[in-house]
Amino acid sequence: MVCARTASAPLLAAALVAALAVACSLVSGAHAAAEQEAAGAGGNDLRLRQPPITRGLSFDFYKRSCPMAKSIVRDFVRHAVRKDVGLAAGLLRLHFHDCFVQGCDASVLLYGSATGPGEQRAPPNLTLRPSAFKAINDIRDRLERECRGAVVSCSDILALAARDSVVATGGPEYRVPLGRRDSRRFATPQDVLSGLPAPTSAVPSLLDVFHNHSLHLDATDLIALSGGHTVGLGHCVSFEGGPDHEPRLPRQAEADVPGQGHRRAHPLDVRTPDVFDNKYYVNLVNREGPFVSDQDLFTNEATRPIVERFARSQQYFFNQFGVSMVKMGQIRVLTGDQGQVRRNCSARNPGSADGNLGLQWSSLVQTVVDAAAESLGF
């Protein structure tokens, strides 16, 4: 177990791994060049592979109502990430959790929602970064001033901030379809448990969860999106419980992070923890994946070839990541007159709590949870 591990890794082994890594990167450099050429020649293929855009979303949704929206988010994220690179990981993960719990509807931001801030007791304890929640609200304030009112939805801000975080840490540029609306519905603890895959899951159950969210999400998407773990941290408690799983984090990585015991955190990508690149896949090939859910992508024979391909060609990974993020970013989006554009990303607009037009209560439990939240004044 990585967090309680004693120093058993001999230096010799570490040196060998380092030497292999150099050799590998030399080889992968050559592959990357070859693949880049191929990608250049077959540029049309990439365009054909762009996923369909949900009705109601478009790339120029705010062209008239808030023409500066995209550049305001981009500038904010670029500056904030320069000060705190961890924020990039926080924002990327926030968008993922938003989309995988009840759809990309910004329910993750609601104070009192099972994913949101103020719900530390929700299972599982999500360790979403407070700085990421704050950044979304700060961006929202800026947009409100610039565009006179609540024009840009909080769910669109999440999608843009995630993309800009990827770009700010060296990852690929991709276009984000816009026009999502924000939900009035809180996520329940059940939504969180069934929606988010566990770090102890193997490929078949990961695929089930991804398929269940969208029939468009396939094994390639699972592997590409897991590449989000090329940045950010995991806490000790997340690494526990995997059978025979012992990630080989360099001792250096352990020394670098603050905290003790279960609250210690480790970089998810042991090679380049703060850079959005394809080293995550190189780690998997070297059996240094952070969680079972990552390492099994290489262990499983069906998914291994794609992992190897991403490890060889960063360009190939980057292209696929953009495509897969656009797919993920459209999971059960609200459009048109569904939902609302929240004035405060952390709270539903006043008087809108039971005006659930276009939405259905999924269960009695939902109603009870919402009623409880209301009575607490959320």
Ligand code: HEM
């Ligand atoms: C495939 C299933 C996935 C599982 C089981 C999973 C699980 C986890 C876990 C357990 C952590 C560590 C949490 C902690 O201990 O603090 C984590 C962190 C993270 N995940 Fe995932 N994740 C998955 C997919 C994704 C996807 C699709 C993305 C984005 C595209 C993503 C982005 C991140 C990021 C950026 C972090 C670091 C957050 C930070 O440093 O604040 N994950 N994930």
Ligand SMILES: *[C@@H]1O[C@H](CO)[C@@H](O)[C@H](O)[C@H]1NC(C)=O
């Ligand atoms: C959840 O995480 C917070 C912050 O790390 C911690 O203070 C709290 O004790 C955790 N709760 C549970 C139930 O693990």
Ligand SMILES: *[C@@H]1O[C@H](CO)[C@@H](O)[C@H](O)[C@H]1NC(C)=O
């Ligand atoms: C599939 O998603 C629905 C919500 O859309 C959820 O209620 C159900 O529990 C999920 N099933 C699985 C197997 O994840």
Ligand SMILES: *[C@@H]1O[C@H](CO)[C@@H](O)[C@H](O)[C@H]1NC(C)=O
């Ligand atoms: C936004 O909503 C949250 C949660 O209800 C609240 O704590 C906060 O003060 C609100 N912010 C503004 C600017 O009204």
